[in-house]
Amino acid sequence: MLKIMIAVDGSQASLEAVRHGIRLVEHGLKAHFVIAHVQKEATLLELATQDSDLIANASIEAGMDLVAAAQELLKAANLTYEVEISLGEASSTLIDIAESTECDQILIGATGQSALGSILIGSVSREVARHSRLPVTIVKLPDMPEMADPDEAPEKDSAAEDPDSTETLA
Numbered sequence: 001m002l003k004i005m006i007a008v009d010g011s012q013a014s015l016e017a018v019r020h021g022i023r024l025v026e027h028g029l030k031a032h033f034v035i036a037h038v039q040k041e042a043t044l045l046e047l048a049t050q051d052s053d054l055i056a057n058a059s060i061e062a063g064m065d066l067v068a069a070a071q072e073l074l075k076a077a078n079l080t081y082e083v084e085i086s087l088g089e090a091s092s093t094l095i096d097i098a099e100s101t102e103c104d105q106i107l108i109g110a111t112g113q114s115a116l117g118s119i120l121i122g123s124v125s126r127e128v129a130r131h132s133r134l135p136v137t138i139v140k141l142p143d144m145p146e147m148a149d150p151d152e153a154p155e156k157d158s159a160a161e162d163p164d165s166t167e168t169l170a
Contacts, residue, residue: 002029002031004103004107005097017109022074025077031079035070035071037083039063067085091124099134107137109125110139
């Protein structure tokens with residue numbers, strides 16, 4: 001049985017990676033999943049002015065909230081999984097989680113955040129793919145139909161559309 005880590009950050013792209021893992025199992029792959037999430041570590045100012053254990057616990061709780069939807073998807077599919085929440089720099093920590101939990105593969109969503117996000121993969125996805133010794137599958141969101149630009153819509157004759165309307169010309 002393969003052990004597959006799925007990086008989850010609460011985004012739709014990361015949930016699509018979970019759905020991709022579920023589809024793999026539906027097509028016959030035998031797999032156990034590791035849901036992995038990484039929270040940024042506290043800054044020196046935060047550590048100097050607040051209780052470090054309190055900050056770490058709040059970060060872990062926030063991480064658990066962000067992976068809840070992924071857990072629900074895997075539960076609904078009756079698949080086995082475990083959850084790993086860590087603090088640190090996202091890409092290197094995700095790779096460390098995959099290696100320490102002895103995963104065979106990594107699934108990660110493509111989450112480009114710029115205006116070019118629809119054609120670029122996110123920096124974390126790119127760095128994980130670049131530095132991991134494990135195979136990495138970057139899962140893109142399905143293409144959504146493009147909305148027509150309302151400014152480019154042809155002008156409509158409202159009187160022609162509504163036969164009950166009346167128009168008075170001066």
